[in-house]
Amino acid sequence: MREDILNLKNEAIARIMDVILLAEIDELKISYLGRNGKVNSLTKELKNLKTEERGEVGISINEAKHAIESALNQKKNEIINRESLKKTWFDASVPGIEYKIGHLHPTSIVINDMFKIFHHLGFSMYEGPEIETDEFNFGKLNLPKDHPARSLQDALYIQEPDYVLRTHTSSVEARALSDIKPPFRIVVAGKCYREEKANASNNAMFYQFQGFALQQGLSMADLKGTLFYFVKKFFGEKRHIRFRCKYYPEVEPGAGLDLDCQFCKMKGCSVCKGRGWIEMLGSGMIHPIILKNAGYNPREISGFAFGMGLDRIVMDRFGISDIRSLYNGDIKY
Amino acid sequence: MRFPINWLKEYVSLPDKLSVLTDRLTMAGHMLDKIDEVNENRILDLELRGNRADCYSIRGIAREISAIFDKQLKELPLYQDTKLTHALKDFTINAESQFVKRVMAIRIKDVKITPSPPEIRRRLEEYGIPALNNIVDLTNYVMLETGQPMHAFDSEKLGKFLKVRLAKVGEEITTFQDMNIKLISDDLVWADEKSVLSVAGAVGGKYHSISDMTTHVLLEAASYNQANIRRTVHRHYLLTDAGIRHEKELDSNLVEEGIKRFLYLLKKYNWGSIDGGIFDYYPKPVKPRTLILNFNYLTSLSGLIIEKDAVLKILKRLYFNIISVNDNEIEVQIPTFRTDVEGQEDVIEEILRILSYDEISTKTLALEIPENITPDFIKQENDIKNSLTSLGFDEIISLPFVNPELQKYNLLLSDKASPITIENRPSPEIEEMRMTILPSLISYVTKIKNERGESARIFEVGKIYYQKNSKYIENRALGIAYWNKKNNDFRKFKGYLEAFLKLMQITEMQYSSADNSGLAKSFNIRVKKAVIGIGGMLQDTYFTEIYLDKLLDNAAVIPVALWPNFPPQIEDLTLIIPTKTEIGKVIAAIQSTHDQLTEVRLMDIFGDSYTFRISYQSPNRTLTDSEVDKIRKEIFRILRTKYGVTIKEN
Incomplete structure (x- = not known):
């Protein structure tokens, strides 16, 4: 008998849990608690029990009845609540109250992305002064005066001929080579300057991204591996890369890296000047004269260096066609 | 430089497919710029590098092609039977400057000046030099072919005593293109007793050049100090075909090849007769240099193992002479035309580029990661x-x-410093450097206002620059600007500043009114008494500038606070505060009255009435009304005596 009561209660509560419509609640109420309901039919069986058992079983039946009742009520309220929420008119398409979001400058975004990639390769970030001496901007970098690769018109001078605004971030390489103990791997992103009347593709200020490493055992293969890893991570795994011999006075051997032109799919267009390739960066093994200038023996320790202009990359990524708009307040956030 | 395909073919056989040629040239360091067509002949335009003076010639690139594709290079026919002399008939030539490395000259008599034959005219046209007459065209032709510039004078217009010397102050020359050049004492010139004949290595003068009347010619070819010529051609904008070659490190031994090639062709065309021997001034003849290439170094620097035999083959293809070989190294002699190959690393690059950089493997930094x-x-x-x-x-x-119209603001925030200026400014707006970020921010805010913006909230992290005690200084700074069309309230702006500094873990800062000239509502921000930033209002925009190096050392970790166990008693007090009282000090005075005063917040300002919300709280128990009463009375007492504050009666 006691088992029957428990079974009945469990069965009722399980059925109540499954209810979706209000009408079902009423049906279940009649079926379990009604005059001819299942609980009452158990009560009727009380008389078949021994007198001493009747009291205890009666209490159990009562408890089961209350439990079923309260489950029914709870479910009923739940359904009513749900129904009423459905009926309240609510317009989710109304615009939110504007919350002003701040934006990083596109150049900062690109620098951050590049830093992240090089961070994984064990590179530290670094910086150096923008006002540079002729020595660190040119002299220590194997660019003596009257060197064919040193354009006379290029630099912005604050005091000719000794102080310039740095014309490239290679000056930071010269500083690091004289200040930091190897091994090191460093990337630098920063402002550079040149004597230039502004137009859509040239500006007196531009950004460069530079990297260099100094460590025993570094080779051209490390340089190529590092650059390919970066290029594929940053520009996409499917890009075509051309790694070729190119002359830069700061390196020997020197290498240039080109990427397939995305505008014409390498067919040749005005962007790539019909070449199908875009020149992306310059690189090479740090020139032995630079190492010697910094007090190292090129046969004992080697290094590589690479550098690229950032603005073109930023402009391509954000669809900006005029370099001036990057740094003159034209960007509307 | 432009290379007509047909001309190259005279010296070396080319691959059938043009793209195979241009791809390999590009990989080897001579990038294809473009291909075009003149006279139905295809012309390669290659981007040459400044250290390969030998490649500024048809023969130079033919030699590269021969090395890359392992093809025979055809000999250049030269005039053979002329002796070298140290004196010319009727002329003396004196090199009076250390910048002259070699001079060769020869007299040619009974010259027939005619237009050039079509094969020469066509070649010059394909390259892009206008044809003039046979003698001038031949100097250009041979220059393109060999890379050696040369110059022909009408010898009857010259004096007898020729000098190659530095120009004197006040000397001038009119070029054959009617350009007048005022020379300076660093310019190397050819001159006779009366006047300057040509700017050495760059351009000839108008009055001594070949004309239709010319019958006798003095031809010269020379080699000069590259740096000196470079200064001159850039100084006077003389980037002529001769100038762009001489400003690079040309081989002095090329002079002889150039002259002899000229004489060979002169004789072939029968344009004049050679009169005597070739004058040669060559005080320090250039000998080939010898370098040692170590195999281990080749392997470690390139990251590529290359067989010894392969190395030897490549070096031979490059016309390098192998002097000796052992297990560890090669002694190799570099031909003098390779003025760029100075060290072992250059030889390694030569091997790699002839092999192709595609052969280099891609290793991703297997070495130990540095700190x-x-x-x-x-x-x-x-x-x-x-x-x-x-x-x-x-x-x-x-x-x-700083734009000229904003330069008045550049002086605002700095004392006893002066701006750094650019000596060779390209335009007026690129001259004076900013001593504060303020001018940059002003122009951006103005832009936002002009574009009908409702508000501006911008910042820049950058450098400021100035000179002080004749030193150039650059400092890192942060500039922040705030403007709001409707609700341009200082407290709004300051709220952002406070939130920002809190995010930067700066806790103990004080703001105090200051006298930063030119700014309204000007203030200083201090951390531990040191001024770390300044601010104020200009036009209707709030600015602040924070000096980042000063900020750097002051960051502290802000400890986490937990909700207290016992509730606070909170009440609003409205006080009447006399005008020109610093509210910051009033709040500090309230706060310091008792340590059970946990929070004082300004809720409202109405005229001179200030409402503060004050929380009284103990960490150990709930405070009673009488305890709070006592503290409140103390607050009133202090404020009344210190600031003359009264309590608003309701």
Whole structure:
């Protein structure tokens, strides 16, 4: 008998849990608690029990009845609540109250992305002064005066001929080579300057991204591996890369890296000047004269260096066609 | 430089497919710029590098092709039967400057001046030099072919005593293109007793050049100090075909080849007769240099193992002479035309580029990872950018120069310093460097206002520059600007500043009114008494500038607070505060009355009435009304005696 009561209660509560419509609640109420309901039919069986058992079983039946009742009520309220929420008119398409979001400058975004990639390769970030001496901007970098690769018109001078605004971030390489103990791997992103009347593709200020490493055992293969890893991570795994011999006075051997032109799919267009390739960066093994200038023996320790202009990359990524708009307040956030 | 395909074919056989040729040339360091067609002949335009003076010639690139594709290079026929002499008939030539490395000259008599034959005219046209007459055209033709510039004078217009010397102050020359050049004492010239004949290595004078009347010619070819010629051609904008070759490191031994090639062709065309021997001034003849290539170094620098035999083959293809070989190294003699090959690393590059850089493997830094040495300030700048963007400020980056109309603001925030200026400014707006970020921010805010913006919240992390005690100084700074069309309230702006500094973990800062000239509502921000920033209002925009190096050392970790166990008693007090009282000090006075005063917040200002919400709280128990009463009375007492504050009666 006691088992029957428990079974009945469990069965009722399980059925109540499954209810979706209000009408079902009423049906279940009649079926379990009604005059001819299942609980009452158990009560009727009380008389078949021994007198001493009747009291205890009666209490159990009562408890089961209350439990079923309260489950029914709870479910009923739940359904009513749900129904009423459905009926309240609510317009989710109304615009939110504007919350002003701040934006990083596109150049900062690109620098951050590049830093992240090089961070994984064990590179530290670094910086150096923008006002540079002729020595660190040119002299220590194997660019003596009257060197064919040193354009006379290029630099912005604050005091000719000794102080310039740095014309490239290679000056930071010269500083690091004289200040930091190897091994090191460093990337630098920063402002550079040149004597230039502004137009859509040239500006007196531009950004460069530079990297260099100094460590025993570094080779051209490390340089190529590092650059390919970066290029594929940053520009996409499917890009075509051309790694070729190119002359830069700061390196020997020197290498240039080109990427397939995305505008014409390498067919040749005005962007790539019909070449199908875009020149992306310059690189090479740090020139032995630079190492010697910094007090190292090129046969004992080697290094590589690479550098690229950032603005073109930023402009391509954000669809900006005029370099001036990057740094003159034209960007509307 | 432009290379007509047909001309190249005279010296070396080319691959059938043009793209195979141009791809390999590009990989080997001579990037194809473009291909075009003149006279139905295809012309390669290659981007040459400044260290390969030998490649500024048809023969130079033919030699490269022969090395890359392992093809025979055909000999250049030269005039053979002329002796070298140290004196010319009727002329003396004196090199009076150490910048002259070699001079060769020869007299040619009974010259027939005619137009050039079509094969020469066509070649010059394909390259892009206009044809003039046979003698001048031949000097150009031979220059393109061999890379050696040369110059022909009408010898009857010359004096007898020729000098190659530095120009004297006041000397001038009119070029054959009617350009007048005022020379300076660093310019090397050819001159006779009366006048300057030509600017050495760059351009000839108008009055001594070949004309239709010319019958006798003095031809010269020379080699000069590259740096001196470079200064001259850039100084006077003389980037002529001769100039762009002489400003690079040309081989002095090429002079002889150039002259002899000229004489060979002169004789072939029968344009004149050679009169005597070739004058040669060559005080320090250039000998081939010898280098040692170590195999281990080749392997470690290239990251590529190359067989010894392969190395030897490549060096031979490059016309390098192998002097000796052993297990460890090669002694190799570099031909003098390779003025760029100076060290072992250059030889390694030669081997790699002939082999192709495609052969180099891609290794991703298998070596030990070095210590991270990123300085703190880089993280700081990154944190600043993240904090301010999270507060709704947009980052700007600007050129650190001050527009002329904003230069009056450049002086505002600096004392006893003066601006740095650019000596060779390309335009007026790139002259004076900013001593404060303020001018950059002003122009951006103005732009936002002009574009009908409702508000401006911008910042820049950048450098400021000035000179002081004849030193150039650059400092890192942060500039913030705030403007709101409707609700341009200082407290709004300051709220952002406070939130920002809190995000930067700066806790103990004080703001005090200051006298930063030119700014309204000007203030200083101090941390531990040191001024770390300044601010104020200009036009209707709020600015602040924070000096980042000063900020860097003051960051502290702000401890986490937990909700107290016992509730506070909270009440609003409205006080009447006399005008010109610093509210910051009033709040500090309230706060310091009792340590059970946990929070004092300004809720409202109405005229001279200030409402503060004050929380009284003990960590150990709930405070009773009488305890709070006592503290409140103490507050009133202090404020009354110190600031003359009265209580608002309701």
